[in-house]
Amino acid sequence: MAIIQVSQLKKSFGTLDVLKNVSFEVNRNDVVAVIGPSGSGKSTMLRSLIHLEQVNGGTIRLLDQDLVREGVYASPQQIKQITAKMGMVFQHFNLFPHLTVRENLELAPRTVKGGADEIVRRKSAELLEKVGLSDKADNYPARLSGGQKQRVAIARALMMDPEILLFDEPTSALDPELTGEVLQVIKQLAKESMTMMVVTHEMGFAREVAGKVMFMDNGEFIESGTPNEMFGNPQFERTRAFLQKSLK
Numbered sequence: 001m002a003i004i005q006v007s008q009l010k011k012s013f014g015t016l017d018v019l020k021n022v023s024f025e026v027n028r029n030d031v032v033a034v035i036g037p038s039g040s041g042k043s044t045m046l047r048s049l050i051h052l053e054q055v056n057g058g059t060i061r062l063l064d065q066d067l068v069r070e071g072v073y074a075s076p077q078q079i080k081q082i083t084a085k086m087g088m089v090f091q092h093f094n095l096f097p098h099l100t101v102r103e104n105l106e107l108a109p110r111t112v113k114g115g116a117d118e119i120v121r122r123k124s125a126e127l128l129e130k131v132g133l134s135d136k137a138d139n140y141p142a143r144l145s146g147g148q149k150q151r152v153a154i155a156r157a158l159m160m161d162p163e164i165l166l167f168d169e170p171t172s173a174l175d176p177e178l179t180g181e182v183l184q185v186i187k188q189l190a191k192e193s194m195t196m197m198v199v200t201h202e203m204g205f206a207r208e209v210a211g212k213v214m215f216m217d218n219g220e221f222i223e224s225g226t227p228n229e230m231f232g233n234p235q236f237e238r239t240r241a242f243l244q245k246s247l248k
């Protein structure tokens, strides 16, 4: 069942048409890798899904509710309610530098959801264990490696029990030797059937973990298919040309 349904999405920044006509669906439990050249609109598409960008036209239906239908947005209250079921992980982590790792995890559940202290504390401990960072709970982000920061960011997103997780180039800011630990956490989430869209330049990850790969170019999805189709089938010419160029 499709829990992300997007049709004819359009987004411009001034005179620059960044999303020209974006349509796609993602089913529950799918892991989708979004690939494509720099500037093609991948981040803007992802940010539009969680209402960090306001689109100029088209429809985004999430978990059977319209965030925006033919360019008309739901009420602020409905938008809040819909986007509360989604989590996002950013390229540059976006952790609060003045809060410890544990406080980063617990801030939103306490303030937004008004969670009981003990339950929130238990959950943050569980999630830090899940991402292998139990011993860093009282550290400030500045004391962590990039890979550790990104694992904290993932744990923080999970604190809100999202039904959909969006990742915007989660390993692009990391030294190559630190990408593995982050990809491992995402792989584990895939095993647990989390619905995920991952904008990535890591073709190995797309091949290994994603059930579907979507190739965006110039504000549109041009080709999509299973990793085997996309990376092996000459029919997907545009993707193949992009891969050849990006491997050079």
Ligand SMILES: Nc1ncnc2c1ncn2[C@@H]1O[C@H](COP(=O)(O)OP(=O)(O)OP(=O)(O)O)[C@@H](O)[C@H]1O
Residues within 6 Å of the ligand: 013, 016, 018, 036, 037, 038, 039, 040, 041, 042, 043, 044, 045
């Ligand atoms: N807030 C903004 N204001 C003006 N232009 C923007 C803004 N955000 C993005 N753009 C422009 O929109 C285009 C698409 O950007 P976007 O970040 O979505 O591409 P991308 O495919 O994610 O690229 P990359 O792989 O380099 O991250 C780029 O030309 C970018 O400069």
